[in-house]
Structure formats: structure tokens, C-alpha cells
Amino acid sequence: MQHPLSRDRRRASGRRWAAGLLVGATGGGGCVPPSLGNEFETQSAANTVTVYDVRRGLVESGASVRLDGLVATTPRGPDDRELYVQDPAGGPESGIRVELEHPSPGLVVATGDAVSLRATVLSRYGERYLMVESLGQVSVGPGTPVVPSPVSGVVSWDAWNGVVIELDAATVTGCGDARGVVPLDVGVGLDPRSEAVSLGTGDALGGLVALVTGRSDRIELWLRPGDGPASHSAAGGCATTVAGLRATPPTGRVALPAVVLTAVGPTGLFLQDPDPAEATGVELVVPDAAALAPLAPGDQLALEAVADQRDGRQVLRLDQPGLLTITGTAPATATALAPGALFDTDGAPLTEHDGALVSLGALGLTGSTGIGRVGTEAGIFVDDALYDDIPETGDWELDGVLRVDADRVLLLPRGPEDLRALAGDTGG
Numbered sequence: 001m002q003h004p005l006s007r008d009r010r011r012a013s014g015r016r017w018a019a020g021l022l023v024g025a026t027g028g029g030g031c032v033p034p035s036l037g038n039e040f041e042t043q044s045a046a047n048t049v050t051v052y053d054v055r056r057g058l059v060e061s062g063a064s065v066r067l068d069g070l071v072a073t074t075p076r077g078p079d080d081r082e083l084y085v086q087d088p089a090g091g092p093e094s095g096i097r098v099e100l101e102h103p104s105p106g107l108v109v110a111t112g113d114a115v116s117l118r119a120t121v122l123s124r125y126g127e128r129y130l131m132v133e134s135l136g137q138v139s140v141g142p143g144t145p146v147v148p149s150p151v152s153g154v155v156s157w158d159a160w161n162g163v164v165i166e167l168d169a170a171t172v173t174g175c176g177d178a179r180g181v182v183p184l185d186v187g188v189g190l191d192p193r194s195e196a197v198s199l200g201t202g203d204a205l206g207g208l209v210a211l212v213t214g215r216s217d218r219i220e221l222w223l224r225p226g227d228g229p230a231s232h233s234a235a236g237g238c239a240t241t242v243a244g245l246r247a248t249p250p251t252g253r254v255a256l257p258a259v260v261l262t263a264v265g266p267t268g269l270f271l272q273d274p275d276p277a278e279a280t281g282v283e284l285v286v287p288d289a290a291a292l293a294p295l296a297p298g299d300q301l302a303l304e305a306v307a308d309q310r311d312g313r314q315v316l317r318l319d320q321p322g323l324l325t326i327t328g329t330a331p332a333t334a335t336a337l338a339p340g341a342l343f344d345t346d347g348a349p350l351t352e353h354d355g356a357l358v359s360l361g362a363l364g365l366t367g368s369t370g371i372g373r374v375g376t377e378a379g380i381f382v383d384d385a386l387y388d389d390i391p392e393t394g395d396w397e398l399d400g401v402l403r404v405d406a407d408r409v410l411l412l413p414r415g416p417e418d419l420r421a422l423a424g425d426t427g428g
Contacts, residue, residue: 051086054121054128055093055159061123065130068116071146073164073211074224076109084162084211085115090149095162095212097129104135111224114143126216127161148209157188157219160212167210167221172203175238176252180306180319181220188212188219195223196322198304200255201237205229238304242273243280246352249314250307261299262332262357263401263414265386268315269295270355270401272332279335281355281401283315291321297414300328312405313354334359334399339378342402342409347379354404360411362422364395373410383410387418395422 051067053059069087073095076083081103086095098119100107109115118137119130132138148166167186176182181189182199190210192199207230210221239255256271262281263270266289272281284305286292295301303324305316318324337358342350364377372384374392382398384390390413399418403410413419 051096052093059121061121063121066118070115071143072109072111072113072115075111078105083109086146088146092159097162099131101131101133107135109140112143112145114141158216164211167208170205172199172201174201180253188221190221192223193319194225195227196320197228198323202235204233206231242282243277245282246280254307255304257302259301260330260332261301262297264295274330276335279337279353279356279358283355285315285317297332298329299326300330302327339380349404349409351404353402356402359399362395363398365393368392380409380411383412386412386414
């Protein structure tokens with residue numbers, strides 16, 4: 001593995017390439033556009049190279065190069081440390097990834113912007129890329145998005161790394177991995193994290209526009225905002241139910257065409273089947289709850305998410321808010337359960353009840369066991385993750401959703417209606 005060179009070695013390498021190297025996409029001389037930073041210098045057209053030369057290894061690793069006439073194929077915000085650029089002519093080896101060595105909050109790039117830059121050529125894990133050392137080495141101006149390069153029957157994807165393509169046809173061959181990337185029959189994965197495209201085993205895709213990203217050991221197609229297939233024949237290969245999730249814990253993408261929302265929290269939702277069996281449910285982790293439309297218990301939903309782990313529990317992660325829709329309403333019914341039914345004969349929590357909406361009947365509260373958590377005589381803890389006015393003592397009828405891991409059972413009441421005092425207890 002080759003690591004980025006030190007600043008002194010980069011400068012020495014740059015001096016060996018006298019006056020630097022210029023990419024002149026327009027065929028002009030060595031003029032420096034007035035918008036370029038002070039770190040650019042006039043360079044000779046006789047030393048012209050292209051992004052194709054960099055990708056093909058005709059420029060040595062560690063060399064300092066000047067590239068003009070490129071187009072940004074991904075946006076770059078104040079906190080991003082990389083972006084992709086491409087020669088607008090397209091084709092194999094026309095695109096490349098650019099890393100920023102230092103934070104550059106003032107550098108904002110939109111997809112389609114024209115980009116000029118000075119950078120150091122580096123190589124890692126079989127990928128050749130560019131390292132930019134400072135904000136003054138990048139110039140951005142108005143441009144036009146690149147036209148996707150048509151591809152079919154690709155034998156090796158390495159040459160297409162960093163290039164926006166249009167793949168004529170592909171079939172999804174599985175539900176994918178924990179990142180939500182699904183495999184295609186053309187030898188690469190498809191990553192839809194930035195564009196809401198429903199995907200399942202057996203889906204046939206035509207005219208698929210995407211950015212090729214990755215390294216030689218793992219090349220993937222990244223759907224940027226607006227990317228996707230021109231035609232999509234869905235086979236429904238990753239659809240299941242909440243009970244199905246519990247019976248056979250999945251990997252990768254999961255489609256739930258009909259579930260009922262039982263609770264809404266600050267970081268996630270709780271779901272169950274319309275007719276829950278044996279107190280089953282699942283928690284859906286939502287990284288950006290503000291991106292969702294207002295939701296309430298009793299909403300019936302259709303969604304697609306990614307199977308994940310959270311605190312040792314099997315959960316789902318909503319990576320594409322656009323793939324969650326409200327389809328109607330249905331009762332959010334709590335399953336009546338004796339508290340002892342949440343443990344096996346050895347007293348270990350039964351994790352298959354994690355995420356379920358339950359009614360546990362009468363329980364005696366035994367006092368605070370920590371911030372926001374109260375113990376009970378049954379060994380269950382009442383937690384304030386969804387409702388923060390939890391009493392600490394007294395006898396109560398308790399409802400709520402469960403979080404169950406290998407060590408403990410937590411009951412999360414959703415509001416005052418889930419806590420009903422017995423014999424005048426107030427919990428004071």
C-alpha cells in the first residue's frame with residue numbers, strides 16, 4: 001500500500017516535473033485563468049497531460065500535476081473531504097477521485113461545475129487518485145454536467161472507476177449487505193444511498209445511470225441524486241413481514257409492504273404486522289427524522305430499509321426516507337403478555353420480543369435505577385426514551401414497546417395513557 005507523500009517530498013517531486021503539467025481540454029496555451037489561486041503558475045503546453053494519462057499510469061505516483069477542463073460529477077460541501085471529477089469527453093479512464101488533505105470550508109462545488117486544480121498523483125489499493133493540499137489549488141466555475149458514457153458487457157470495471165456511465169441492462173441478484181449495497185449480475189454492487197430507488201432480488205434494470213466508484217477489489221455503482229434506471233421491472237424478491245424478520249434475521253435490504261406504526265421516537269419508529277403474532281415487532285432507526293412526513297401510531301406504512309444491529313439488537317435502518325410512505329391506517333394493538341413470558345426458564349431475556357407493543361398488566365415499581373430508568377418487581381425496567389414522566393414507585397398497569405437485548409428488558413411507555421395507576425398510586 002502506498003501512502004500519501006510528505007509535503008517536502010511532494011514539493012521535490014513537483015520540481016522534477018519542471019513548471020508542472022498542464023491539461024488543456026480546450027487546446028489553448030499555458031494561460032492561467034484569472035480566477036485561479038496564487039498557487040497556480042503558468043505552465044508550458046509542451047508538458048500537457050490528461051486525466052487519461054494519470055489514470056493509465058503515464059504520470060508517476062508522487063508527481064504534481066495541473067488539470068484543467070474537468071467537470072465535477074459529485075457535489076462538495078464544506079465538510080466533505082473528497083469529490084469526483086471527469087473529462088467531459090467521457091469513456092474509460094476519464095474520471096478520477098479527488099481528496100482534500102485539509103479541511104476547506106470555503107470550497108463549495110456543485111455537480112456540473114467546471115474544475116481546474118493542482119494536485120499530487122497518488123495510488124492506494126489499486127486506485128489512482130489526486131490529493132489537493134490547499135484551497136488555493138482549486139478553481140471552480142460554471143459548467144455543464146457530463147453526459148453518461150454508454151457501457152455494456154464490461155469485462156473489467158477498473159478503467160471505468162470515477163466515470164459516469166449508462167449501463168444498458170442489469171439484474172439484481174440479491175438483497176445485499178449491511179451497507180444497503182445490492183449485487184448486480186454484471187459483477188458490481190449498486191449503492192442507492194443518495195437516491196430513493198427500490199431494489200430487490202430479481203429486479204431488471206435498463207438504462208442505469210450511475211457513478212462508478214471504489215477500488216480494484218470492490219467496484220460499485222453509486223446512484224447520485226437524479227441517477228437511476230430508465231426502466232425497472234420489480235420482482236419483489238426482498239419483501240417480508242415483521243414476523244419473517246424475527247424468524248429468519250435478514251442481511252441487506254428489506255421491503256415491508258404493509259406494517260403498522262406503534263410508536264414514534266426521536267431517533268426511530270416501532271413497527272408491527274397488522275396482525276402481530278406472539279408479541280413481535282421491530283425498531284426502525286431513522287438517522288434523519290426531520291426528513292419524514294408527520295407520523296403517528298396507527299399509520300399503516302410501506303417501506304424499504306436495511307437490516308442492521310443496534311446495541312446488540314436486530315433493527316432496521318432507514319437509509320432512504322423517500323422509500324417510506326403512508327398507505328392508510330390500522331389499529332396499533334398491544335399484545336397482552338405476562339411479564340414472566342419475556343424471560344426463558346433460566347431468566348434470560350427473550351430477544352424475539354424486541355420491538356413489540358405489549359400490555360404487561362400490573363407491575364410494582366421499585367425506584368430509580370439510573371437517569372430515566374425505573375426498576376420493577378418483575379425484573380423489567382421502565383425507560384423514558386419515548387415519554388419522560390415516568391413514576392418511580394407504586395403499582396401500575398403498564399403498556400409500551402420493548403427493547404430487549406441479551407442483558408435486560410426495557411419497556412418504553414409512549415405517553416400517559418400507557419401508565420395507569422392502581423389503588424390511587426401516583427408514583428410520588
